[in-house]
Amino acid sequence: MTLSKSPASPKGAADGTAGETDRVMVDVRGVHKGFGPLEVLRGVDLRVRAGEVTVVLGPSGSGKSTLLRTINHLEKVDRGWISVDGELIGYRRSGDKLYELKEKEVLRQRTRIGFVFQDFNLFPHLTVEENLVEAPVSALRRPRKEARETARRLLERVGLAGRAGTYPRQLSGGQQQRVAIARALALEPKVLLFDEPTSALDPELVGEVLDVIKDLARSGTTMIVVTHEIGFAREVADTVVFMDGGVVVEQGPPSAVLDNPRQERTRAFLSKVL
């Protein structure tokens, strides 16, 4: 799940522990979330096993992004619960009560969950390297020197070696998103969440970002990717989840969901985007 593994090692077997593959990394149970009168999530259940890639598809407004944002507690859930690697997110359970965690503890939990935004959200006043070094140093108290070395290694991995000293706005959209991915990886998270990582990019830049994500998938990083790239889903996903109207309509391996959808709504959506 971390980067210490060699990129070439096959998924799941990477740790040499076969049991690892069955471990549930992200567990979403009966999650409801509303904004005012609008109910965006209406009881979502989702289990993601360690080392797996889950791609979430669905029409806009189906609650995909909101679901992703509840997993790292950028949005509080109204009902239900979420755990990552067995740890409840945003709450502490004692008996049959859930106690809200303090912000400090939530921030600590978030360092284990990488998040990549649609519009990158790089810090424009910091250089690429400073963007990557900031969180490991301030949140994980890593020595600056070590964080800088990690940053260089990660930049090389996303194909941006030598760009450490530039400012984000001097880079193309695709390069910025690759920096954002490296920034998320710098914390060595247990799971990576991608919120439409290529939607803000020019078509010719989409490929370079997807290549980086594919490379991560091959190295056994647990990922949940919200996207509209059906081809990417078919190629990389272990599980495809189709959401509509705030619920999971259908899920399964790409061959099942994309090629032989059982639900009418899935079929209707796919016929529009394929």
Place this chain on the structure above:
Amino acid sequence: MRPTATTAAAPSGDPSATGATAPGPPSGPGGPGSLTVVPARHPARWAAALAVAVLAAQFTHGLATNPVWEWDVFRGYLFSETIVQAVGVTLQLTACATVLGFLLGTVLAFMRLSRSPVLATAAWTYIWIFRSIPMIVQLVFWFNLSALYEELGLGIPFGPVLWSVDSDSLIGTIGAAVVGLSLHQAAYAAEIVRGGVVSVDHGQLEAAAALGIPRLRQIRRIVLPQAMRAILPAAGNEVVGLLKGTSVVYVMAIGELFYQVQVVYGRTGRVIPLLLVATAWYVVLTSVLSVAQYYVERHFARGADRTPPPTPLQRARRSLRALRAAAARRDRPVVPAATLRGENR
């Protein structure tokens, strides 16, 4: 555009000859490049410029010849010990009130933005009150603090006092002025800082939160540096305003620039030259602040543009280089137009 047009035409022969004789529309046989462009005339603009020049000349002549300005007196006092010391006091007051005012203002700004209604209301009330009281009224209040509270003490609220001090000895005259200026400044600074913080894209905070960066660090490292771009122009105004605003504390008989100038002309009767002395110092100090502001703004603009604009110094150096290049060109016979344009950049 005119020089470029004629320059471009230069290699193809005598431009005036082809331009004058070429008949028909610009797309005629000669092509647009070979026509001479006659710039539009602006007689009204010339007349206005002339009028302004005459007025400026008159004013300058008056400055030089009118004996009332008493330039020798001005020169005598400009760097006199009293005045230089007074400038020091003015700078001290400005510096203290700026630092304290903006520190308190930043705290107030984040109180107003906080989710706690008590903190937000408290900050709002502070800003409301201190923006409502004229600075001079507030200063006189602080000056008379000892009349309001004879002793200031630390202790349990509504309970026994553990430590106390005579308010006159705690807050001297200068102290009262600094407190008054700072509290006044804080109310304005709070709104300026809040405006800057609100202008930072929400995604920045979300990204910082998603990375688990501690809250205070988010503010100091991510939000404030970006907010500075919106804060600085307004803050620059405030600091300049404060520098001149310190002249108000003359009511407390503090030896700052304006007070000392008054003392001197009260004694000598040389009002005009001494007012000029004060004016000169205020202009110089404000100019220094303006230059400082330019460079501070530039510092916080890093990363905002793909290529940062050159500083005036860099621009001066560049035009000097261009001039030298032009001088060198004059010795050479014929230069292709493309090179000319390239070097002008």
